[in-house]
Amino acid sequence: MKHFRIFALFILFVTACSTNPFTGESTLNFQSNQEIFPVAFQQYEQFLEQNQVIRGTEDAEMIKDVGQRIKNAAEKWFQANGYPNYLDGYQWEYNLVKDDAVNAWCMPGGKIVFYTGILPICQDETGVAVVMGHEVAHALANHGAQRMSAAQLQQLGAIAGNVALSGNAQTAEIFNQAYGLGTQLGVMLPFSRAHENEADIIGLRLMAIAGYNPEAAPELWRRMQARGGAEPPEFLSTHPSSVTRIENLQSKVEEAKEEARKYGVESFQ
Template sequence: MIYKKTLSLLAVMAFAIACSTNPFTGKKTLALVPNSQILPMAFEQYNQFLAENKVVRGTADAQMIQRVGQKIAKASERYLTANGYAGYLKNYRWEYNLVQDEAVNAWCMPGGKIVFYTGILPVTQNEAGVAAVMGHEVAHALANHGQQRMSAAQLQQLGAVAGNLALAKNPENQQMFNQYYGVGTQVGVMLPFSRSNESEADKIGLTLMAIAGYEPMAAAELWQRMKQQGGGAPPEILSTHPSSDTRIQNIKSWVPTAKAEARKYGVTSFKK
């Protein structure tokens, strides 16, 4: 009973004091792991990844990745400064690299460390398509989604420990708890949480690419092409990402808002 009360108290304290504010939504988010710990680790892992993979340099595609990345980063800074978050990016170390790999993927580590795989370029097709992906990936970093996922995983582990301690005198119930807790929290909490982060990154990314001067509808067209790639995606309820249809529908509904936001910064034409 003492252990159970202690763990419950720790969980309440974690929620109460370990939060940060999402600068795009104004909502409080989990921040059990501080950025002072996350960023140095991310930078080290990024450098190690580059050392172990073939980085494409000096080509037109590599230059495009750099150019688009810089525009999205500048759009981020303009938005954050205008909305009372000047200095938010002070610990970011922007870097944009194209890596030779057939995977249709791109990612951004905490602190602005971005990689595009060459395999995604046939799907992006043009600079606006690259901007759609870049905006989405940068949005993950700006909204501290990596920090949130790490924090959620820690709370999931805390729940497992609390359950096992509470059922320590009943091995049969403890075994049943362990059998269902992992699946239940994964499908009922962790996967929806991940999908929510992805949708949030889509929405934020649209705003960033619009402020950077790119046509936000290009993001919907990108996901149409992604859908055509096929690949047998799992049902949305069992996926870390929303389905392509959900993303396309959401993006189309958000485009007018993204353009309206961009106009606040004097952007009235959008590159397709």
């Protein structure tokens, strides 16, 4: 009976899919927005309380303005493509936080943070739009919920394997080592890199619809690459290499411009 329950849960998780509106492909996701958004919003507020949020400066206002333009571009895209209610429940917020880390991130539901350390790499408003488009794309494609779902499925597989091997401690130990390494290198890391690539391309499209020049995206990653520092081999990383990102973005620049023209955008900032 115990084996049957685990198998039933496994089938339930595997079949719990949603559709990515940007690609039309099914994605593993059994976390509803109603469940995950309130938790994300609470964690975001806690983060802001514990960190130095910069308010009222020119940079802080720019972050908010760019975020609003990218969000408006997303609304246009969803309306035009038959998803008028897709953004229900999202509560967009864009904050600049004092931190030297070259980073920005977005929580499920549209809660975004830029660190001051990434602004020199962005250089200007268009550079900020590159990063903002990428972060907004993560939220729109529900990448956070998908990563949670994949992690739970990974954990369930480990439990099922250990139940099947119960009574043989040595074999179970070998299984756990092989399973952990195999799923990390073969599933979880490629899954994360795929999300990063997808967010790059969706973000490129959104920034173009918002009127920002998508040619700035590969240029930003060239600047990121020029910072130096050793990158881990791509297969060991949660993110694609800078070379991969530059090539992927460069190959999609003209497509992004063409997409923007559908919305009346003829020139780019």
